[in-house]
Amino acid sequence: MLQVENVHLSFKKKGSFWRAGNKPILKGVTFHMRQGECLGLIGASGSGKSTLGRVITGTLRPQRGLARLFGEDIHHMDKAGLFGRGRARPGLGGVVSIVFQDYNTSVNPRFAVRDILAEPLRGTKLAGDASYLKALLAQVRLPADYLGRKSFELSGGELQRVCIARALAAKPALVLLDEAVSSLDVSVQFQVLELLKNLKEESGLSYLFISHDLAAVTHLCDRILFFNDGRVVEQVDSLADLVHVKDCYSRQLIAAVLA
């Protein structure tokens, strides 16, 4: 479903003209994902995981290489069309949605939950369909009367559930979970992970779960990629293989979790 091929991306360094240069963030990332799969992308903070996520959502364009969804270059997709603008129902397939780590900045503080959920459905009849929006809330185990609430009236866990419901609103082919449970407390983290697991089983969703938390990744994912310094350094196809990793950084990460 998703093919990331030799993606290179650099950011311009800040500084004076003569000191300016490029700082490489992604250095030839290559991997693929199957439909219905949950792939974990684990690595230290600053290793380039979220930047890779932005490339996959199409909001950052790589200097070299490309990301393909169902064989089509993500950066040349008609996103508005894929999200169903001007159609009766949201587009199915070819859509990437995202859930962020920081739920506070993930939603417009001026929007009510109704507007938050309707945003990706804009231009479709479903945007104004209260029963569809209520069904989305039910999917993430939130009561229907939350539609009229503002984000500051919700707890962190509830707000993250709203963000998950928003990500599912347009029936995406792939949901990118960018440290989606890292800023929640442990009990809420477990609830949200269970919710994501159930949603995957119910709807056959595909997740790309970006995290630095190995425990959360092993709880949810079928396969794990270890990411370090802008590269995929190790691939683990089943959780049983975790003990056989060869890469030094990956072994350190596993040892740290076990310790």
Next chain:
Amino acid sequence: MLRNLLEDRVALLCLAVIGVTVLAGLFAPYVAPHDPLAGNILYKFKTMSWNYPLGTDQQGRCVLSRLIYGIQPTILLSLVTMAATITLGAAYGLVSGSAGGLVDEGLMRFCDVMLSFPSQVMILAVVGMLGVGMENVIIANILIKWAFYARMIRGSVLGYRNRNYVVFSRTTGSGSWFILSRHMLPAVLPEIVVLASLDTGWVILNISTLSFLGLGVQAPAPEWGAMLNEARQVIVAHPGQMLAPGLAVLTLVAAFNMLGDSLRDALEIKGSGR
């Protein structure tokens, strides 16, 4: 923000001063005791009385009536100037901040050029080229101030451009207009309001200054700066003539400035929470 503002006594006092002034200006024909242009040389320099609460000027015209009629050009012209300046600056700043890259660089360098001119010299140059008159004073004020707003608003937009909800909106294919109108503009609007209220005082002062210099509202039309200019001619013999228009400018400018401070405080309290 509104609740925080209404709990602030200074803000309420400023709002009351501005509100009463605006109402007096709007209903000037009903509130003013005399015709502001009708003078009687026999009544010149009259002291305060029931008939002339603030006395009369050197042509025997009622100072209070002139002060009340002077509200309209002073405040109306200031608000027109501010509205035009903010619209131009906000649109420029929003486009520049949202576009980023070379477009942003180009637009900002043009802003830098505009900001590099000394403001008073620029105003005098523009009025000198276009001619004396209120329309040209407004154009001059807009020309020197819009770049400042563009810079400030562009800075705010940069802060919001990479917020997760904006990134999500881009991820789902939302267009630039939707992101600007639904996410960016409402986010920077409180900051624009604060800046506007802080600068309205500056514009009032500037318009009064230009009228004082004889470049804005022309005599015998009542305007506070023009009234000060007329009072200047008799400052040695009758220094009290400067008092009424001078205090009026001072009070209104202080009210707008303090309201701006209160608005900024109210905004900061909201910003610190979720």
